[in-house]
Amino acid sequence: MYQKDWREMVDEVNSFRRILVAVDGSEQSTKGLDVAISLAMKYNSSVTALYVAYVPFNETSDPNHTVYKQLLDDIDKQVRKWLVEIERKGLENNIKVETRIAETNKSIPYKIASYAESNKFDLIVIGSKGRSNIEKLYLGSVAFGVLTYASCPVLVVR
Amino acid sequence: MYQKDWREMVDEVNSFRRILVAVDGSEQSTKGLDVAISLAMKYNSSVTALYVAYVPFNETSDPNHTVYKQLLDDIDKQVRKWLVEIERKGLENNIKVETRIAETNKSIPYKIASYAESNKFDLIVIGSKGRSNIEKLYLGSVAFGVLTYASCPVLVVR
Numbered sequence: 030m031y032q033k034d035w036r037e038m039v040d041e042v043n044s045f046r047r048i049l050v051a052v053d054g055s056e057q058s059t060k061g062l063d064v065a066i067s068l069a070m071k072y073n074s075s076v077t078a079l080y081v082a083y084v085p086f087n088e089t090s091d092p093n094h095t096v097y098k099q100l101l102d103d104i105d106k107q108v109r110k111w112l113v114e115i116e117r118k119g120l121e122n123n124i125k126v127e128t129r130i131a132e133t134n135k136s137i138p139y140k141i142a143s144y145a146e147s148n149k150f151d152l153i154v155i156g157s158k159g160r161s162n163i164e165k166l167y168l169g170s171v172a173f174g175v176l177t178y179a180s181c182p183v184l185v186v187r
Numbered sequence: 188m189y190q191k192d193w194r195e196m197v198d199e200v201n202s203f204r205r206i207l208v209a210v211d212g213s214e215q216s217t218k219g220l221d222v223a224i225s226l227a228m229k230y231n232s233s234v235t236a237l238y239v240a241y242v243p244f245n246e247t248s249d250p251n252h253t254v255y256k257q258l259l260d261d262i263d264k265q266v267r268k269w270l271v272e273i274e275r276k277g278l279e280n281n282i283k284v285e286t287r288i289a290e291t292n293k294s295i296p297y298k299i300a301s302y303a304e305s306n307k308f309d310l311i312v313i314g315s316k317g318r319s320n321i322e323k324l325y326l327g328s329v330a331f332g333v334l335t336y337a338s339c340p341v342l343v344v345r
Contacts, residue, residue, distance in 0.1 A: 044225075064340070067202075071229035157334070168334045176315070176326045176334065176343060182222070184342045185334060 045072045045182075049150040051141050051175065052078045054111050057156025061186045062115060062126075065154045069124045076126045077150070078115045080108050081140045084132045105130065138174025146180050154184045203230045203340075207308040209299050209333065210236045212269050215314025219344045220273060220284075223312045227282045234284045235308070236273045238266050239298045242290045263288065296332025304338050311341045 050065040052058040062078060069076045082104045086097060112128040119126030133140040145153050158169040168185070176183050208223040210216040220236060227234045240262045244255060270286040277284030291298040303311050316327040326343070334341050 167336065168331075172334075173326075173331075176330075178325065180345065182342060182344045184340060186340045187338065 045074050045152040047148075047150045048074045048076045048152045048154060049141075049145045049148070050076060050078050050154040051156075051171070052080050052111075052115065053156075053160045053171075054080075054108070055156060055158070055160040057158055057186060061154045061156050061184075062118065064184065064186050066119060066122050066124050066126070068152070068154075070122065074152075076119065076124055077148075078112065078126055078128045079131060079141060079144060080112065080129070081131045081133055081137045081144075082108070083137055084134055086132075086134045101132070104132075136174060138171050139178050141171075141175050142178035142180070151181050152184060153179055153181060154186060157185045157187050203232050203310040205306075205308045206232045206234045206310045206312060207299075207303045207306070208234060208236050208312040209314075209329070210238050210269075210273065211314075211318050211329075212238075212266070213314060213316070213318040215316055215344060219312045219314050219342075220276065222342065222344050224277060224280050224282050224284070226310070226312075228280065232310075234277060234282055235306075236270065236284055236286045237289060237299060237302060238270065238287070239289045239291055239295045239302075240266070241295055242292055244290075244292045259290070294332060296329050297336050299329075299333050300336035300338070309339050311337055311339060313341065313343055315343050315345050 045068055048065045048068060050058070050061050052062060065076050065078075068074060084097070084100060084104075090097060108130055112130070115128055116126055131140055131144060141153065141155070153175060155172050155175050157172050158166060159171050161169055172185050176185070203226055206223045206226060208216070208219050210220060223234050223236075226232060242255070242258060242262075248255060266288055270288070273286055274284055289298055289302060299311065299313070311333060313330050313333050314327075315330050316324060317329050319327055330343050334343070
């Protein structure tokens with residue numbers, strides 16, 4: 030009886046119910062998605078794939094300016110393509126993967142971490158390097174930043 | 188049929204068969220152990236808990252010197268106590284957790300990462316801060332070092 034209760038406790042404490050996977054179209058973020066889907070199969074989790082776009086707007090910029098509108102449209106166009114692929118990959122594995130695009134004119138890793146916190150995710154999955162993929166670098170600046178800002182567990186994939 | 192094959196593929200790719208959890212007796216490393224046990228339940232993994240002791244020996248030190256012997260004995264005595272607890276916690280959850288002590292006179296995170304690599308672990312679980320537990324620090328130097336040196340995925344718990 031004691032044993033059973035204990036087991037349930039460990040299971041309860043460590044359930045990854047809400048998984049956020051940071052995606053940027055890189056090979057490593059595809060691996061991250063695979064890991065997130067695999068974990069979701071085991072833990073019955075919901076998965077959200079988040080792409081954060083850096084946009085050079087600030088408080089004084091007019092978001093309706095043609096240049097900015099064009100930039101956002103371009104990002105959307107590029108990113109939508111692989112977000113659809115991500116949703117499809119989830120469906121093929123019977124996991125509903127929601128996709129989100131967020132913008133920031135500050136720090137991408139901070140945006141990922143704060144998105145996770147405000148939406149109560151309990152795991153962030155991220156590639157160690159992402160699109161920069163600098164060979165000499167074992168831990169990219171985005172992954173490092175997410176690890177620095179996040180208040181929940183972070184799984185760094187390679 | 189296609190769907191089923193695909194699902195098996197994702198599952199295969201992301202199986203965490205051999206999990207290494209870095210332990211140092213801190214509260215965060217206890218959380219790490221819980222996460223490792225939970226994952227082992229889901230993925231049918233083997234779990235090894237590794238404690239790396241820093242010892243101020245070098246190539247010219249005589250390991251048979253009384254001072255060093257005393258130091259190693261002291262470490263062993265202190266660490267054995269909670270390694271036994273770790274094994275017990277595994278057993279209560281029907282997971283065999285092996286425990287290991289390793290020494291280094293160089294870098295603890297490097298030792299953890301190279302231990303994982305040479306023993307073909309496919310996931311390292313580590314607490315974000317460990318025993319130093321400096322409040323202002325969100326990512327401790329040991330976790331950061333392991334993330335830097337490791338060639339496999341790393342799960343940082345909080």
